[in-house]
Amino acid sequence: xTGKGGTGKTTVAAALAxxxxxxxxxxxxxxxxxRQGIAELFGLxxxxxxxxxxxxTADGGEVRALAVDPELALxxxxxxxxxxxxxxxxxxxxxxxxxxxxxxxxxRDVLLTGKVKEATTRTADRRRVYHAVVLDAPPTGRxxxxxxxxxxxxxxxxxxxxxxxxxxxxxxxxxxxxxxHVVTLLEEMPVQETVDAIGELNGLGIPIGKVVVNAGRPPLxxxxxxxxxxxxRGLAAAGLPTDRATVSGxxxxxxxxxxxxxxxxxxxxxxxxxxxPMVELPLLPSGVDRAALDTLAAELLGTR
Amino acid sequence: MDxxxxxxxxxIIVCCGSGGVxxxxxxxxxxxxxxxxxxxxxxxxxxxxxxxLAQSLGLTELDNTPRQVKGIEADESGGELHxxxxxxxxxxxxxxxxxxxxARATEIFANPFYQAMSSTxxxxxxxxxxxxxxxxxxxGEWDLIVVDTPPSRSALxxxxxxxxxxxxxxxxxxxxxxxxxxAGGRSMFSLVTASFGMFSRVVQKVLGAQLLTDLxxxxxxxxxxxxxxxQRAEQTYRILQARETAFLLVAAPEPDAIREAAxxxxxxxxxxxxxxxxxxxxxxxxxxxxxxxxxxxxxADELERAGGHDATADALRVHAALAEQAVRERRVAAAFTDAxxxxxxxxxxxxxxxxxxxxxxxxxxxALSQP
Numbered sequence: 001x002t003g004k005g006g007t008g009k010t011t012v013a014a015a016l017a018x019x020x021x022x023x024x025x026x027x028x029x030x031x032x033x034x035r036q037g038i039a040e041l042f043g044l045x046x047x048x049x050x051x052x053x054x055x056x057t058a059d060g061g062e063v064r065a066l067a068v069d070p071e072l073a074l075x076x077x078x079x080x081x082x083x084x085x086x087x088x089x090x091x092x093x094x095x096x097x098x099x100x101x102x103x104x105x106x107x108r109d110v111l112l113t114g115k116v117k118e119a120t121t122r123t124a125d126r127r128r129v130y131h132a133v134v135l136d137a138p139p140t141g142r143x144x145x146x147x148x149x150x151x152x153x154x155x156x157x158x159x160x161x162x163x164x165x166x167x168x169x170x171x172x173x174x175x176x177x178x179x180x181h182v183v184t185l186l187e188e189m190p191v192q193e194t195v196d197a198i199g200e201l202n203g204l205g206i207p208i209g210k211v212v213v214n215a216g217r218p219p220l221x222x223x224x225x226x227x228x229x230x231x232x233r234g235l236a237a238a239g240l241p242t243d244r245a246t247v248s249g250x251x252x253x254x255x256x257x258x259x260x261x262x263x264x265x266x267x268x269x270x271x272x273x274x275x276x277p278m279v280e281l282p283l284l285p286s287g288v289d290r291a292a293l294d295t296l297a298a299e300l301l302g303t304r
Numbered sequence: 305m306d307x308x309x310x311x312x313x314x315x316i317i318v319c320c321g322s323g324g325v326x327x328x329x330x331x332x333x334x335x336x337x338x339x340x341x342x343x344x345x346x347x348x349x350x351x352x353x354x355x356x357l358a359q360s361l362g363l364t365e366l367d368n369t370p371r372q373v374k375g376i377e378a379d380e381s382g383g384e385l386h387x388x389x390x391x392x393x394x395x396x397x398x399x400x401x402x403x404x405x406x407a408r409a410t411e412i413f414a415n416p417f418y419q420a421m422s423s424t425x426x427x428x429x430x431x432x433x434x435x436x437x438x439x440x441x442x443x444g445e446w447d448l449i450v451v452d453t454p455p456s457r458s459a460l461x462x463x464x465x466x467x468x469x470x471x472x473x474x475x476x477x478x479x480x481x482x483x484x485x486x487a488g489g490r491s492m493f494s495l496v497t498a499s500f501g502m503f504s505r506v507v508q509k510v511l512g513a514q515l516l517t518d519l520x521x522x523x524x525x526x527x528x529x530x531x532x533x534x535q536r537a538e539q540t541y542r543i544l545q546a547r548e549t550a551f552l553l554v555a556a557p558e559p560d561a562i563r564e565a566a567x568x569x570x571x572x573x574x575x576x577x578x579x580x581x582x583x584x585x586x587x588x589x590x591x592x593x594x595x596x597x598x599x600x601x602x603x604a605d606e607l608e609r610a611g612g613h614d615a616t617a618d619a620l621r622v623h624a625a626l627a628e629q630a631v632r633e634r635r636v637a638a639a640f641t642d643a644x645x646x647x648x649x650x651x652x653x654x655x656x657x658x659x660x661x662x663x664x665x666x667x668x669x670x671a672l673s674q675p
Contacts, residue, residue, distance in 0.1 A: 006324025006560070139323070141352075188658040189324070189354050217625075226615040234616020238603035240595065249591030253626055254619040259656035285632060287559065 001136055001212075002143040002197060003183030004190040008214045010037040011288050012183045012281065012296065013136040014063075019297030021061030025131035028119050029054070029065045032112040033138060038065045041288060049073075051119070055290070064130075066119070073111040077165075110149050110166045117169050120177065140182065140193040144200040147173050147180070179209035184271070186213060186264040191271060198274055211276045212300070213268070215283040226254050305334065305650060305672040308580055309342045309448075314550045316441065316543065317580075320453045321554035322564040326585040328353045329659050329668060330554050330652075331452040332361060335385055336376060336662065337669035338448050343381035347446040349436055351390050351429070351454045356660035361387040368394045370440070376662060386446065395432040396422040398439075399536070416518050429454045431537075438540040550580035553647075555640070557587055557633035562640050569644050581648040583672065584637060588629045588654050597627040650674070 001016065003009035010031070017029040028051060031038050039047045042054045047067040054065040122129045138146045150170040153162060172178060180201055184190040194211060201208050228251050235242045235250075271278060281299050284292045297303075308314055319331040328350050335348035347370045353363065361373050370386035378384065400418075401409050412418050422428060433454055440449050543549060551572055555565040565582060572579045604620035607613040641649060652671040659668060 004324060005322065006556075006558075188356075188660075192354065226619050230613070230615050231619060234607060234613035234619075235603075237610065237613055238607050238616070238620070240599075240603055246592050246595065250595075250619045250623055252591050254622050256656045257622045257626075263657050285628065 001134060001181050001183060002138065002140050003212070003214075004141070004185075004193045005139045007183045007185050007190050009139070009183040010035075010041060010136050011293070012181075012212055012214060012300070013134050014038065014041050015281075015293045015296035016181075016300055017063045017132070017134040018055060018057065018293055019301045019303070020132040020134070021055075021057050021063050022059060022297070022303075024057075024060040026061065026129065027063050028130045028133045029063055029136065030068060030116055030119070030133060031066075031136040032068045032070075032116075033136075034067070034069070036067060037136060038067065066115075068112050068115045070108045070111050073115050074107075077111060077114065107153065107162065109146050110153050110162060110169060113147065113149050113169045113173070114165050117172050120172065137180075140190075140197040143180070143197055144204060147201070147206055148204050149173070174205050174207070176207065178207050180206055181209040181212055182276075183212045183214050185215055186267045188263075188267065191267045194271065195274065198276065208276055210300075211271050211274060211278045213271065213278060213280040216280040217283050226251065305337070305669075306341070308550055309334070309338045309344070312447065313548060314580075315448055315548040316437070316550070317448070317450045318437075318453065318544070318549065318551050319451065319554050319583075320551060320568060322561050325554050325556040325561050326652075327554045328452045329357065329665070330552070330583055330585065330672070331450050332357065332387070333659075333665040333668035333672060334552075335387070335448070335450040336373075336665045337673065338450070339383035339385035340376055340378045340381060340666075341383075341669075343378070343383040344448045345384045345386075345446050346448045346450060347386040347388065347440060348450040348452070349388055349390060349433070349440065350452045351433060353389060353452075354658070354660065356658075358389060360661045360665075363387055363389050367391070368398075368436075373662075390429070390433055390436055392429050392432045393422050395436050395439075396428065399432075399435055434540045434544075435536065438536060438543065441543060544577050545575070547578065549578055551577055552580055553582045554585060555582060556585050557637045559636055559639075562636055566640050566643050569640075569647060579647060581650065582640065582644075584649055584651045586654040587637075587651040588626055588633060589651075590623060590627045590630055592623060595623060595627070597624040597631075600624040600627065 001009045001013040003012075014029055017027045021027045029038055036046050038054065039045060042065070044054065047054075047065055049067060049069040049072040051064045051066045053062050055063040057063075116133060116135050119130060120133045137143055148170075149166045153166040182194045182197055184194040198208055198211075228247050231247050231250055232242050235246065240246070279300055279302075281296050284296075286292070308317070317331075317334060319327050319334070321327055331348055331350065332353070335346045338344040338346040348361075349370075350358070350361075350363070353361070358364070362371055368388065368391040370388040373385040373387050376385050397409075397413065400412055404412070430453070433451065437449065437451050440446065544551075553565045553568055555561040569579055569582075600620045601624040604617040604624065607617040607620070637649075640647075650672055652668055655664070655667070659665060
């Protein structure tokens with residue numbers, strides 16, 4: 001799940017993880033930017049680097065969440081191959097791991113996406129542990145670079161396990177198992193970034209899923225153009241004040257609303273021209289609680 | 305806002321806040337007003353402006369130098385507006401060139417590590433924005449610099465980036481990694497160097513020898529620049545703490561943006577950086593204060609039942625939704641104002657359409673300056 005900052009991609013990612021858990025499944029919701037957005041959303045304290053249950057569904061499904069820490073992911077990775085033990089902890093204390101994940105941004109992204117791949121393909125008793133893994137990914141401006149792991153690491157690591165790892169991740173990200181959804185608002189910048197990101201991902205051969213239009217508002221005007229004269233008559237019929245301030249105030253509000261709607265409509269057309277499936281999610285006026293997430297999940301998956 | 309702009313002692317305005325709250329537009333509107341109304345020779349440093357806004361400021365190419373914006377109304381005031389868009393990589397290149405000789409610079413530019421770091425290093429954009437601010441400040445050509453900050457994952461990144469990058473470039477870690485023997489000898493480091501010898505072996509195994517060679521070349525080439533980098537980061541940091549700087553928090557009345565703003569206000573206090581106020585963008589207000597949402601909606605329902613006044617019923621529903629939104633937004637914003645009652649706040653009403661011309665910026669400027 002990607003999208004411009006502020007479009008609500010964490011919320012949409014969480015709703016999708018919940019929706020996919022329905023039917024008694026287990027899903028994993030992953031964040032990689034250290035923002036602790038999942039914890040915030042579910043009203044929990046900061047999540048450790050550990051898969052832990054954050055929500056359940058009525059039919060026995062559950063959502064687990066994981067905040068990937070690149071340092072710990074590197075340690076885990078090194079440990080898997082080289083059995084570091086106490087020496088690994090010493091490295092961490094000295095900042096060596098921070099250093100290694102900082103010097104090579106590509107390396108950092110391979111570790112993050114690598115962790116997602118590991119969770120996605122993990123099995124227990126010959127069954128996949130997770131029915132689905134939802135990644136709250138970096139925003140549209142960085143998504144191409146983040147998911148194009150092979151290119152980034154190929155520049156730095158020409159051989160070795162990191163290279164193999166990045167190739168495996170790249171293969172998964174380009175397979176039908178992956179779908180990148182883009183969250184947007186009906187506002188100019190997010191729509192522009194959505195268009196750009198989809199172009200970029202297309203070029204990289206990474207499968208794109210839905211365009212999610214978030215925080216949409218239902219149309220309030222039936223389309224009949226309102227005039228001040230009609231307003232005055234209508235207000236009188238409803239027994240409301242018909243003074244000039246009220247009439248011109250309501251008139252200005254209706255006009256601004258119409259302007260806004262026209263702009264939204266043209267942006268909607270621009271998004272539709274991308275040719276991806278589109279889904280619109282309602283604005284949640286009273287904030288995001290569990291019921292709201294369930295509503296979003298139903299809309300996202302078309303199960304409403 | 306006019307009070308801040310009229311204060312000639314204020315020479316830098318930094319707009320910060322989370323992404324998607326209209327930071328760039330706010331920065332541009334402030335700079336325009338400073339030039340038109342206050343006669344100041346102003347430069348605005350934008351990071352990633354919307355295309356049409358950039359075009360309206362004449363920013364058609366990313367050439368990393370300020371260009372004068374033509375067609376503004378500053379004849380009377382005598383002010384000027386210059387605008388530039390940050391080119392992260394080019395700024396980094398300039399820093400390298402300023403600190404080393406051309407032969408070495410060429411070597412650095414060709415190194416894959418430099419290429420990766422100058423374009424993708426987490427925090428490079430933040431650091432380079434601050435570096436550019438330092439450069440513009442040092443040139444002394446402008447009496448007001450307005451800076452937009454990068455759309456970071458966290459609004460704090462640009463404060464932390466200089467320290468992080470300079471710590472990294474300081475190279476102690478780099479040199480230890482590449483030459484554990486050099487740092488050894490002293491007993492207190494023995495465990496560390498032992499780990500490091502092993503670490504570099506692990507790195508060599510994991511990443512391959514080529515990577516270490518490149519890294520080694522990168523470090524050797526950068527070696528002469530470490531001191532300079534840190535000095536510059538410290539200088540910029542001190543400028544940000546100075547009396548001539550005013551920080552403006554930019555937010556929208558949404559929970560995430562307000563939370564970030566509150567966090568940032570706390571952080572600025574800790575860093576002893578001067579917070580001038582909060583700009584609350586995209587605020588919805590109703591034009592008919594006396595008519596409540598409930599009454600408006602009930603009347604709409606009634607009109608619909610009776611028939612004949614559909615258009616008025618629609619308008620009343622629009623009003624009800626707006627009135628509810630206004631109440632909600634006030635409640636959200638209170639989380640900030642309750643925590644920081646002493647921080648001045650100015651509200652900018654939501655525009656029906658996005659701002660992408662100088663007229664639109666002027667409207668925002670007027671809103672920022674309302675008493």
